[in-house]
Structures are given as C-alpha cells and as structure tokens.
Amino acid sequence: MSFLFVDRILSLDLGKKITGLKYVTATDVYWQQTRSQQKAFLPSIIGETLGQLAAWNVMKALDFRYRPVAGVVGSVIVGQEVHLGDTLYLSAHIEKLDESSVVYCGEVTVNGQMVLRLQHALGPMLKMETLCSRSQAVAQLDEIYRPTDIWEPCPGTAVSLMPTVLPIAFNKIENIENIEAVVAHLFVSRTAPYFPDHFPLKPVLPLTILLSAKVDLAFRILRHHFPQKIVKLSELRKIKMSEFVLPGDVLSTQVSLKILEEKNIVFTFRSTVANKRVCVCEAVFSLEC
Amino acid sequence: MNVASVYPKVKAIVADVLVVDEEEVGLKSQLIGDLGAESIDFLDLVFQLEREFDIKIPRGQLEKNARGSLSEAEFEQGGVVTEQGMAALKEYFSEVPETHFKTNLKVNEIPTLFTVETFCKLVVNASQQERSDSAETVA
Numbered sequence: 280m281s282f283l284f285v286d287r288i289l290s291l292d293l294g295k296k297i298t299g300l301k302y303v304t305a306t307d308v309y310w311q312q313t314r315s316q317q318k319a320f321l322p323s324i325i326g327e328t329l330g331q332l333a334a335w336n337v338m339k340a341l342d343f344r345y346r347p348v349a350g351v352v353g354s355v356i357v358g359q360e361v362h363l364g365d366t367l368y369l370s371a372h373i374e375k376l377d378e379s380s381v382v383y384c385g386e387v388t389v390n391g392q393m394v395l396r397l398q399h400a401l402g403p404m405l406k407m408e409t410l411c412s413r414s415q416a417v418a419q420l421d422e423i424y425r426p427t428d429i430w431e432p433c434p435g436t437a438v439s440l441m442p443t444v445l446p447i448a449f450n451k452i453e454n455i456e457n458i459e460a461v462v463a464h465l466f467v468s469r470t471a472p473y474f475p476d477h478f479p480l481k482p483v484l485p486l487t488i489l490l491s492a493k494v495d496l497a498f499r500i501l502r503h504h505f506p507q508k509i510v511k512l513s514e515l516r517k518i519k520m521s522e523f524v525l526p527g528d529v530l531s532t533q534v535s536l537k538i539l540e541e542k543n544i545v546f547t548f549r550s551t552v553a554n555k556r557v558c559v560c561e562a563v564f565s566l567e568c
Numbered sequence: 569m570n571v572a573s574v575y576p577k578v579k580a581i582v583a584d585v586l587v588v589d590e591e592e593v594g595l596k597s598q599l600i601g602d603l604g605a606e607s608i609d610f611l612d613l614v615f616q617l618e619r620e621f622d623i624k625i626p627r628g629q630l631e632k633n634a635r636g637s638l639s640e641a642e643f644e645q646g647g648v649v650t651e652q653g654m655a656a657l658k659e660y661f662s663e664v665p666e667t668h669f670k671t672n673l674k675v676n677e678i679p680t681l682f683t684v685e686t687f688c689k690l691v692v693n694a695s696q697q698e699r700s701d702s703a704e705t706v707a
Contacts, residue, residue, distance in 0.1 A: 351612045379627040380611055401615050403608065517587075521606040549587075556606065559587055 280308065280445075280472035282485065284328035285369070288335060288424045294376050297336040299423070301328050301367040302433045308445040308472075309491070311498075313360065318442065320361040322512060323494065325387050325395045326352075327487035333371035333383045333400075335420055340376060343413045345404040346478075347381045349486035352518040353399025357511075358392065363442060364435035365389045379404055390432070410478035445472065447491040448499075449532065458504050461534040463496050465489075469526035484524035489558055490515060493532065493548045497562050500534065501544070505566060514563040522557040530557065542566050569695050571595075571688040577620055578688050585613045595685045596663065610679065617687065623694040630690060631678055634660040649673045661686060 288299045303320050310318040330349070337347050361367065371385035381402045387395040407413050449463035467484055474482035494512055501510045524530055530552050538545040542565060550558040575595060583590040586603045599605040605613075614625050626632075634657050635643045643653040649672075657678070658669055663685040670677075 350608050351615070377627065380615075382615060401611060403611055519608060519612065521608045556604070 282327075282473040282476035283331065283419065284324065285332050285335065285423055287430070288332070288420075288426065289428075289430060290426050291336060291339070291424065293336065294340040295336075295373055297332055297371050297373075299332045299335075299369045300430060300432075301369065303361055303363060303365045303367065304433070305363065305440040305442040307363075308443050309447070310442060310444045311495070317360075317362060318444070320363075320365070321447070321491050321494075322355070322357045322395060323487040323491040323515075325361060325367060326355055326397060326490075326515075327485065328367060329369050329371055329385045329387055329395065329397055330400070330402075330487070332369045333373065333381070333385060334402075335424075336371065336373060337376060337381045337383075337402075337404075338407070338416055339420060340373075341378065341404075343407055343416050345378055346407050346410050346416070347402035347404055348410075349520045350380070350403045351399075351401040351520075352397065353516065354397070355515040355518070356393075356396040356398075357513055357515070358394045358396070359389070361389055361394050363440060364433055366432035367394070368432075408480070410481050412479070415479060447488055448495045449492055452496065452499065455500055455503050458500060458539075459536045461496070461500055463492075463532045463534070465492060465530040465532070467524055467526050467528045467530060471526075474526065481523075482526055484528075484530075486518070486520045486558065489520075489524070489530070489550065490518070490560065493550075493560065494562060496532070496534065496548075497546050497564065500546075501564060501566070507568065509567040511565045511567070512562065513565050516561045516563065518558075518560040520558050522552070522555060524552055524557055528552045537561065569692055571685060571692060574621070574688050574691045575684075578617065578691060579684060581616045581620060582613065582684055582687070585609055585616060593684060595683070595688070597684050598664075598668070598680070599682045599684070599687075600680050607679075610682075613687065617691055621691050621695060623691065623698050625690060625694050629694070630682065630686065631675075633690075633693065634678070636660065644675050647675050649675060649678070657681065663689075 284301050285299045286301045290298045309321040309324040311321055313319045334347050368388045371383055373383045375382040383400050385397045450466045451464040453462045455461055477485050530550050532548055532550040535547045537547050544564045546562050548560050579593050583593050597603055636656050638656055661681050664681050
C-alpha cells in the first residue's frame, strides 16, 4: 500500500512553486467517519499530500542530494470536508531553500473551495541516501511529473463504493474521564502499510499519521464529554517533530486542555518515546449544537 | 539596537519555540541545559528570529562568528576544539561562565554553550550586517 499521494504534477517552477493534483478514490484508505455517516478524507493526509508536493520541488531543485523531512508547521487551517470522488488541487510555494532546510506554505482546494491551508512549514534536510536511493526518487518523480494546463477533475462517484478504512488510533487510552489529563499510547508496528514508502531505507512514523491519531483521540475525548455537540476540527498549529519514531517504539501522548469555551476548545499534545520529547502540537475544535 | 533592546522579543520567541513559560527564560539561560532545546528547536528559533527581526541568519553563523579569523584546522582537529579554538569560543561567548567550557569540547557540543544572550547578540550582529549591506548597495 503506497504512502505516496501526489497523482500528477501540473507545473513546477524550480525552487519556487509547484502545483499538482490528487484524485480521492476508493483505493484510498485514510478516512474518518463524519456525523452524517459519510466518510471524509483525513485532513492530516491532505496535509501530507501537500507536503509531498513541496518535497518533489525541493528534491529536484537540490538534484536529489537531499530530502526534506517533517519539522515544524506553524498552522494548518482545515476547511471543508473532502469526500470520495473529489479532486484535490494542490499548490505549494517555497519561501526559502538551502541544503539545511526548506520553508514553504501551501493550499489545497476542491472545486475552488479551500480544504486545507498550510502556513510557516519548516523542513530540515537529510541526505537522500539515508532515506531512499537517489535513482528511486528520480524515477518516482518521473512517473508523476507530466506538466499540463489542461486537466480533468474526477467527476465524483456514480457507483456507490465503500472504501477500505485503515484505522489510525492510539492503542490504549487512559483517564478519558478527566478531560484535562488524558494519556494515550501508540505501539508502533513494522507491519503498518506506510513504512515501505516512509522511507525505503529508514522506516519512520509519518508525522501526519501521528497527527491523525491525535485528532482521533481528541474526537473520542470530546464525544465522551460532549455527546450532543457537533465537533469539527478547525486548526492544527504549533506542530513540531523533534525526533524520528521507529517501529518497535512505544509512543506516549499527554493531552492537556488549553482553552475550553462554549464553542471552542483547544488541546495541546505532547508525545514522548522513552520520556524523550518527539512531537508537540495544538488542535483547535469548534463545538456546535 | 543592542542586546537589551532585543531581549524581550527574543525571550518571548525562545519561550514559544521551546514551549516553556516566559518566566523560565532568562538572559543567561542555556538553551540545551536549562530549557531542553533540541536540534529542530534551533532551526525553528533561527527561522522565527529571521521573521521577527527581518534579518538573515546563515546556517552555522554562530560557529562561524566564534571561529573568527581562525582556519578550520586551527579551530578543530578530528572534531575536537583546539586550544586556540577554545580561546576563540571563550572570547566570542563571553556571556557563558568559564565552567561551561569543558576540556576536549567536541565541535558538535558547541551548541551546549548557547544562551539566550547568545541569540540576542546574533540578532544584533545580523541586523547590523543587513544595514551595512543595504548602505553598500545604495552607495
């Protein structure tokens, strides 16, 4: 199962801007159940797709000697839901690029409507050969780099299809009764389908998978404490990945309540492996009746 | 612009980047030893300082500043800072107590010396460099 999401690169201005698209189809497995019982494509994976798009520009600009990895993201604003049959139009702008890091921002739309906006992303660079072979990365880009001004969005789904859902959640949740001090644990297994692509020579837990698990955890906490409310993720912010998480690691996450208002709630997440910080972030949710 | 004038903003940014209360951050606070900074935090910190102060801080600038006029061979041998290199470090990081300069300090351990004041000085130097480059361009 692939963890490469960009279906086609539409335009590439080396070191500056890149656009592309991704069709959301029944072969995708990263979904969340919405209140209306529809399935919505996970916002974190939409963010992953945008990050991968930016990374293609970066890798080509640096002649595939370096590859950016997840580092810091200032803010991810979540817009409308994405459903089966939608086409993601992706656009990433590189603000700063050198052999140590890249700074970029970007936006994803469906039919002109914003579904995700990413601001102030900073990715440190690693030598390509520590993550995957140069020739493999070059070949992968060749597959999808087919620039064009003319492209067709996927015309929705005429046939009722039930995509497979890959569950992304913490294995153990403690203390869910106390909204101010929930702790959850993730046992990272080598069998997870994202490891072969992330990365071929160094399998590490993708930041966006961890973020998906944190959002799922927050939804569970909110459903427990506010069962009558309609909960919507509106923003992920102050995201920082400081260490790789490897297969075989046990990742523990402490959830703290930062803000609780009538229509707005903010959680902070601090994840550690063997007591060493690996990831922090904040998640903002809206609460409606 | 001097260390005292930039310190309040630098302090706020350090607290934000390292996710600590501002009260925990002091001018003499060591970023790694006292505040728990990791390597990604230094990247984040430099990025935030560049944005806040509208300056450019080339990667490795602190080490370059500390090395001064010494060549690489004069500064370090086999990844360990030489005696000459240590003298240069002590002169540049004048705000760091003598006791923090351990014997046979490795080059990759230099960030353990960094304090909040170190980054205030970095901002001041980078701002002066920007102004000087602008003046040259105009001339």
